[in-house]
Amino acid sequence: MHAALFLALFVLATFAAAADLYKVLDVHQSASEKDIRQAYKRLSKRFHPDKNKDPDAENRFVEIARAYEVLSDPTKRQIYDRHGEEGLKAHEGGQHQQANPFDVFQSFFGGHQHQQARRGPSSLTEFEVQLSDMYQGASIDFMIKKKILCDHCRGSGAASDNDIHTCTSCGGAGVKLVKQQIFPGMFAQSQVSCNDCGGRGKVIKKKCPHCNGSKVVDHTAHYTLDIPAGMSEGHEVVFEGEADESPDWEAGDVILRVRSKKEKGGWRRKESSLYWKETIGIDEALLGFERNLTHLDGHIVPLVRKGVTQPGYVQTITGEGMPISGRSAHGDLFVEYNVVLPLEISQQTRRKLAEAFQSPGSAHDEL
Ligand SMILES: *[C@@H]1O[C@H](CO)[C@@H](O)[C@H](O)[C@H]1NC(C)=O
Ligand SMILES: *[C@@H]1O[C@H](CO)[C@@H](O)[C@H](O)[C@H]1NC(C)=O
Ligand SMILES: [Zn+2]
Ligand SMILES: [Zn+2]
Numbered sequence: 001m002h003a004a005l006f007l008a009l010f011v012l013a014t015f016a017a018a019a020d021l022y023k024v025l026d027v028h029q030s031a032s033e034k035d036i037r038q039a040y041k042r043l044s045k046r047f048h049p050d051k052n053k054d055p056d057a058e059n060r061f062v063e064i065a066r067a068y069e070v071l072s073d074p075t076k077r078q079i080y081d082r083h084g085e086e087g088l089k090a091h092e093g094g095q096h097q098q099a100n101p102f103d104v105f106q107s108f109f110g111g112h113q114h115q116q117a118r119r120g121p122s123s124l125t126e127f128e129v130q131l132s133d134m135y136q137g138a139s140i141d142f143m144i145k146k147k148i149l150c151d152h153c154r155g156s157g158a159a160s161d162n163d164i165h166t167c168t169s170c171g172g173a174g175v176k177l178v179k180q181q182i183f184p185g186m187f188a189q190s191q192v193s194c195n196d197c198g199g200r201g202k203v204i205k206k207k208c209p210h211c212n213g214s215k216v217v218d219h220t221a222h223y224t225l226d227i228p229a230g231m232s233e234g235h236e237v238v239f240e241g242e243a244d245e246s247p248d249w250e251a252g253d254v255i256l257r258v259r260s261k262k263e264k265g266g267w268r269r270k271e272s273s274l275y276w277k278e279t280i281g282i283d284e285a286l287l288g289f290e291r292n293l294t295h296l297d298g299h300i301v302p303l304v305r306k307g308v309t310q311p312g313y314v315q316t317i318t319g320e321g322m323p324i325s326g327r328s329a330h331g332d333l334f335v336e337y338n339v340v341l342p343l344e345i346s347q348q349t350r351r352k353l354a355e356a357f358q359s360p361g362s363a364h365d366e367l
Helices: 002-025 033-046 057-071 074-091 101-109 112-116 131-136 282-287 347-358
Strands: 123-129 138-149 164-166 175-183 186-193 202-204 216-227 235-239 254-260 268-270 273-281 288-294 300-306 314-317 333-340
Touching: 002 033, 002 057, 033 057, 033 101, 057 074, 057 101, 123 131, 123 138, 123 216, 131 138, 131 254, 216 254, 273 282, 273 288, 282 288, 282 333, 300 314, 300 333
Parallel strands: 123 254, 273 333
Antiparallel strands: 138 216, 164 202, 175 186, 235 254, 268 273, 288 300, 314 333
16 A cells, blocks of 8 residues: 555656656647757757746756756667656766856857768648638648657657667667778778768667557547638748658648639639629610629629610729738729620510610610
8 A cells, every 4th residue: 555655756856856857848748859959959048047037947958957867868868757866866866067058058059969960851842721711810720741750669660768778789889881992911990881870870779569669550630721811822831840750850841832722713812902703784785784792702792884884894992902911901802794695585584675676876886
């Protein structure tokens, strides 16, 4: 009983402690290496005593460096997750001296390692939305299937840290020196990548059961695309660092190229102008009419014509086009009239029309 209680308390205490370094960096416990880097990048700049004159800033800066130092090191992070601050102390043998936070900062921003981090491939996707979404603005949820670092081995590919061994063949260097005879009695040394460890310097004895040693797993990620009213066609929205993850690179970007769907007989857009085709009868073409056009967001635009409307006539309605982003203005709407003639007419109508067109002053006579 007591042992169980003690264990429960111990587990609780471990969790409580484990939350702290994560809290300092304002990241979740499942945060990826990239999340931790980004959090450090953001916070260390904000609390750097050179910039931040708040008396508490220096303490924060030191805490942030410590949190980053632990959480960016997979071994230390695992110990910290499992055994908290106490475990870390034991691991560091009580002789730990915290790395100089300014050195941590310097090597992060000025160091070569960071600049050398390879970027993974970015993905560009054509993304179609309704024109009404571009007219009104919208938030659209979508999903992307991608690879993320295995959360079991955190991208090492090994079942546990104890299964990662230094390659005995190359001594961990990842390369071997081979002696080649170039002339009888004359040798040259050249460096070749180690075959046994694939040049990594480390071999894995037992693969991670979760990812089969592949270091990454399939994941479906959810995102929201925010479309401001009046977004231009072909605009590229970048989701930074959201492409496939891998321990070998810093993930590239997911880029969406946003366009509106073209629908037959529907609205057309060109920059800030909108185009609509309205079909009217011959009576309306001759006598004039009042109609209601329902706009992309459902509001009514009255179409009013007095007198004759020629087939193909384009009426300009100012201010009923697309919103112009950044300004509280709209482009214009162009309505093109299409006139349909009846397929046939009755004898009676025929007589009446003939009479009308023959009467003095009719349009026919003037031609
Ligand atoms: C790992 O490999 C086994 C056997 O080869 C297979 O059944 C399993 O689906 C694989 N798991 C993953 C996550 O790839
Ligand atoms: C157009 O809509 C208005 C209300 O928005 C309505 O009063 C009017 O009768 C409609 N006109 C036509 C021709 O449908
Ligand atoms: Zn090797
Ligand atoms: Zn794994």
